[in-house]
Amino acid sequence: MPAILQRSLAGLALLAAVAAAGCSSGSSKHSPPAHHSSSTPTKNGIPQGNVGDNDADNHGAPSDGDGNI
Amino acid sequence: MTGLAVLAGCSGPATTPATTPARAGSAPVVRALAARSAPPGWHQARLPDGTAVLAFPPSMHLIAGDVGEVSAARVSASGTFLLYLNSTPRQGAETLANWPVFRVRHQRKEDSVSVRMLAASHGVRFFGGTGTCVIDAYVTRVHANHFTELACFVQGQAGASVIVAAAPTARWASAAGLLFRAVEAYRVR
Numbered sequence: 001m002p003a004i005l006q007r008s009l010a011g012l013a014l015l016a017a018v019a020a021a022g023c024s025s026g027s028s029k030h031s032p033p034a035h036h037s038s039s040t041p042t043k044n045g046i047p048q049g050n051v052g053d054n055d056a057d058n059h060g061a062p063s064d065g066d067g068n069i
Numbered sequence: 070m071t072g073l074a075v076l077a078g079c080s081g082p083a084t085t086p087a088t089t090p091a092r093a094g095s096a097p098v099v100r101a102l103a104a105r106s107a108p109p110g111w112h113q114a115r116l117p118d119g120t121a122v123l124a125f126p127p128s129m130h131l132i133a134g135d136v137g138e139v140s141a142a143r144v145s146a147s148g149t150f151l152l153y154l155n156s157t158p159r160q161g162a163e164t165l166a167n168w169p170v171f172r173v174r175h176q177r178k179e180d181s182v183s184v185r186m187l188a189a190s191h192g193v194r195f196f197g198g199t200g201t202c203v204i205d206a207y208v209t210r211v212h213a214n215h216f217t218e219l220a221c222f223v224q225g226q227a228g229a230s231v232i233v234a235a236a237p238t239a240r241w242a243s244a245a246g247l248l249f250r251a252v253e254a255y256r257v258r
Contacts, residue, residue, distance in 0.1 A: 060212035062153040063180045064138060065220065065231030067161025067171070 104196050107254035114139040116156055120228035123156040124254035126247060150216075152236055152244055154251050159222070159229040165191065168201040168222040181207040187217075196256040198225035206238050217241040219248060225257030 107124035125141035134140040143152040169189035176184040184207035200223035218235035236244035
């Protein structure tokens with residue numbers, strides 16, 4: 001890999017890590033993978049209902065690479 | 070690489086990544102993305118359509134996901150995602166050119182109440198292809214979980230796919246090294 005590319009990507013990683021650290025929060029509760037349930041209670045107990053394609057990432061899990069809604 | 074852009078900072082008072090102070094004890098992992106084989110002992114999972122192979126460390130395990138995808142995660146006993154990897158075949162209008170904007174727009178529409186693009190780069194080399202990568206931080210619509218991800222759209226000869234590597238934002242600095250390593254080992258054809 002060209003040195004300039006390595007330097008650029010290293011910079012990318014540094015900037016992102018610093019930015020992410022600066023933006024971090026005390027997030028503590030994630031939903032486990034859950035699929036195709038009809039509704040999802042939120043922290044305040046109000047049913048969220050279906051959102052997006054209703055896969056796990058629509059229920060508080062990390063977002064997958066699905067390009068569709 | 071043909072481009073590197075830091076396009077957004079943190080929410081709240083205007084800041085930029087360059088001016089945002091790193092918290093004590095959260096020294097970032099600084100390392101370039103460079104296509105290289107997975108370390109010995111790592112597992113591999115092939116996309117059902119055969120266009121990509123996701124490598125993941127023994128500390129992670131395969132989890133259920135949408136049809137056609139493969140996902141691996143490290144999840145705490147309480148259900149907290151600590152590490153997350155996902156490979157998904159191209160499903161929408163994403164391209165090498167539009168990926169950073171496409172990804173952020175998709176996040177905002179589907180999953181997140183807020184999303185911030187932190188960096189983006191084009192022309193990233195992968196085994197078997199070329200990719201465009203974006204790093205963004207977002208807050209999920211459900212449970213308001215904070216995640217940071219490295220998400221790359223990778224074009225191979227036989228098809229295109231997306232690899233996502235994510236961790237809770239509060240853990241990103243310590244998780245990034247392993248997640249970047251997994252992205253570096255991603256293979257497409």
